[in-house]
Amino acid sequence: MNTPSIWMIGDIQGCDEALCALLDHPSIAQDPQARFWIAGDLINRGPSSLATIRRIMAMQDRCEVVLGNHDLHFLAVAAGVRHLGKNDTIQPLLDAPDAAEIIEWLRHQKLAHLENDHLMVHAGVLPCWGPKKTRRLAAEVEAALQAPNWKETLSGVFGNEPDHWKKGLTGAKRLRVIINALTRLRMCTPDARMALSVKSGPQAHSDTLIPWFDMPNRKTSTVTMVFGHWSTLGLYLRPDVIGLDTGCVWGGQLTAIRQHDRLVVQIPCQAHRDPFAVAD
DSSP states (O other), rough: OOOOOOOEEEOOTTTEEEEEHHHHHHHHOOOTTEEEOOOSSSSSSOOOOHHHHHHHHHHHEEEBBBHHHHHHHHHHHHHHHSSSOOTEEEEEEESSHHHHHHHHHTTSSSOEEETTTTESSSOOOOTTTTTHHHHHHHHHHHHHHOOOHHHHTTTSSSSSSSOOOOOTTHHHHHHHHHHHHHHHHOOEOOSSSOOTOOOSOOGGGGOOOEGGOOTTTTTTTTTTEEEOTTTTOOSSEEETTEOOOOOOTTSSEEEETTTTOOEEEEEOOOOSSOSSSSOO
């Protein structure tokens, strides 16, 4: 029996029309047993977050999902610890008759997935974390999100400090560093501090900052890193790194890559957000 293909998909951000077109692409649709890895930011900014999340939930037996910063933002809004932003498009999820089911499902998704010598996160990892440690740290956040006091937990995990990992971190500060690395990180300072305000491409800061995947002695170099989050980086392929965010919601493409041979499928997307506006 042939092993089902694994398709790794970048940031969807509520662009359900593009997701439908991607799943209907002949290269993907011809394999009814195909599996999907989705690199976070399933929702928000696009026009159809509710349809998107329902579609992915219906596919959950064939999906591995990691949460992105927009997915965590939705959970925090649902928990009452953050407010809707002016550019958010998640109100329909909050108003949906199945809102409780959606929230419960999102709370039980991963922040890192390790399989087949590939490690998928939404954004990045700190250089001192190896693959297994990254998975263990992600599991700490997952357990906190699934606990009865998850709303209280989310009230304390947003913010930019501490900006680096150190032994002995506990409580909200520990979870905050883990979440920021896995869902927000793009660039680091040479001493491995997270430069969380950076949203532009790496070339704009090449004199002072380093992409997280180029940090010296990165302990996840033994596996292939798969991530989204960085639309200004775009599609980024090298033997040890796969960057999947190609700016779907900004009028770019929704990208999927087949794991075993790196076949690329891209769907052109309508711009639902101004690509020249400040992105979150």
